[in-house]
Amino acid sequence: MTAWQQLARGLADEVEADGATAWRDALESVPRHVFVPRFYVQHADGGWTETTSRDDGWMTAVYRDRPLVTELATTPEGHRVTVSSSTKPGLMVRMLEALDLHAGHRVLEIGTGTGYNAALLAHRLGSEQVFSVDIGASLVNAARARLTGLGLAPTLAATHGADGWPQHAPFDRIIATCSLPQVPWAWAEQVSEGGRVLVDLKPSVHAGNLVSLTRHADRLEGRFLPRWAGFMAIRDEDSAPETLVPAVDLDEGTRSATRLDPLPWSSLVPWFLAQAALPGEVAFGYRGDKAVFSTNDGSWASIGLKPDDTGEREVRQGGPVRIWDAFEAAQRTWDELGRPNWDRLGLTVTPDGRHRVWLDAPASGIGWDLR
The missing domain is CATH 3.30.310 (TATA-Binding Protein)
Structure with missing residues (x-):
């Protein structure tokens, strides 16, 4: 057993101890270090340190159950901001388990990133069943090269994820590894009836959670996952996201x-x-x-x-x-209401764009319409 395989087994043990078991073989078989040749750590002063495969401790860090920032970009104001990361493996597996994947399922991933999640999917389902898009052309090209080097060939494209990928629809599952303020109805149109969409719904920063939605004839509907998680917001362009700074006079009001x-x-x-x-x-x-x-x-x-x-x-x-x-x-x-947690909340999305959050059941009479 090679050094990375020993580390991957340790990662699988760590993830399994947290309650996720169905994807152990994929965690042990797919080398995460191939997809994370470098990562960045931010310091209290806002600066960043880069760690690469030439540095001691790089591989050990890659096989820990933690997220890793893998791509930075510079805003017009000169700030370095995160534009891509490798999600915490334990969270990846929890999301894949929530998708309830089976042999023969066709999956569309929104947010290719490093390509690691696409590799896990391709290992489990076969490359021909996996499709993945990202707004970042350089990210997609790098992911494709890494996947090819491992003998994996999911279909990738650099495009806006909110549009889905209608040319390859219908899909049985759609999974988004970025947050969105609304669930695009285009995804519903590209998922077979009975299929699932798993997305991090966040109308504002930290305001939301992962929700698993089932495609019905006239709606998407389902529940939020019990454990909170957060992803970077979807980008509209292949560039650093705009820095939103509130411009108000605090002496008024x-x-x-x-x-x-x-x-x-x-x-x-x-x-x-x-x-x-x-x-x-x-x-x-x-x-x-x-x-x-x-x-x-x-x-x-x-x-x-x-x-x-x-x-x-x-x-x-x-x-x-x-x-x-x-x-x-x-x-x-x-x-x-008794401080209900996420697992008591659900969501219904309809073709007119309405997003109705409900407590306990769609017909409970207790709900909120998101704007």
């Missing part, structure tokens, strides 16, 4: 106080439910000792990061919608 954590993703379900009352994607940033949120319609809120002696933080809000009030209202509703 109305004043109030809150006892809630100023970072609402510390309370993930209410933050997600609050999106139903907010006018589109919420941008987030820091301004000194304040957390600042804003939306494209001019709504904004700033919350002090440090509480005063009574445990309260100052809140200022302005614009058409009071963002922080919407979050506090969602928090109260969540408390009144």
Whole structure:
């Protein structure tokens, strides 16, 4: 047994101990290090350190059950940002298990990245059953070369994942390894009835989770997975994503106080439910000792990061919608409902674009319409 095979067996042991077992053979057989020739680690000051196959500890790090940043890009403002990563293997396997894959299934992956997930799929199902797209042309080319070197040949293309891949439809499964603010109906049209779509739905940063949807004749419908996970947002262009910085005057607006954590993703379900009352994607940033949120319609809120002696933080809000009030209202509703976790929430998507989140069952009468 080679060094990488021993490490891969250890990785499989680690993933299996966390409850995922069906993909052990793929984890042991597919060399992750081939797909991660380098990775980057960010430091507290914002800088990055690169580790490559020439560095001690590289291979050992690659076979740990953790995500690895594999591609950076520079924004027009000069910031280096992540544009691709190798997902934590344990999360990959949990998602693949949630897909309930069987021999003969045709799978479309949205977000090729390094190609490692496509390799796991091809190992299990056969290359001819696996299709994968990514907006990054260089990522797709590198993934194809790595896969070819291992004798694997899934069909890859550099294209926008929200469009799916109608030329190769229908698929039995679609899996997205990036987050999206809405589930594209184009995917529903490309999945056979009874098929599944697994996607990280996030209308705003951290506001959402993985949801497994079944294709019915008139809708996609299913439940959120019980454990929270997060992926990088889908990109519209093969370039560094735009840096969203709230541009508001924090000396204006109305004043109030809150006892809630100023970072609402510390309370993930209410933050997600609050999106139903907010006018589109919420941008987030820091301004000194304040957390600042804003939306494209001019709504904004700033919350002090440090509480005063009574445990309260100052809140200022302005614009058409009071963002922080919407979050506090969602928090109260969540408390009144008994603080349901993700596994009690479900989603129905219809051809008109409606995204209806429901509690316990579609007909329960308790739900939220995402905007």
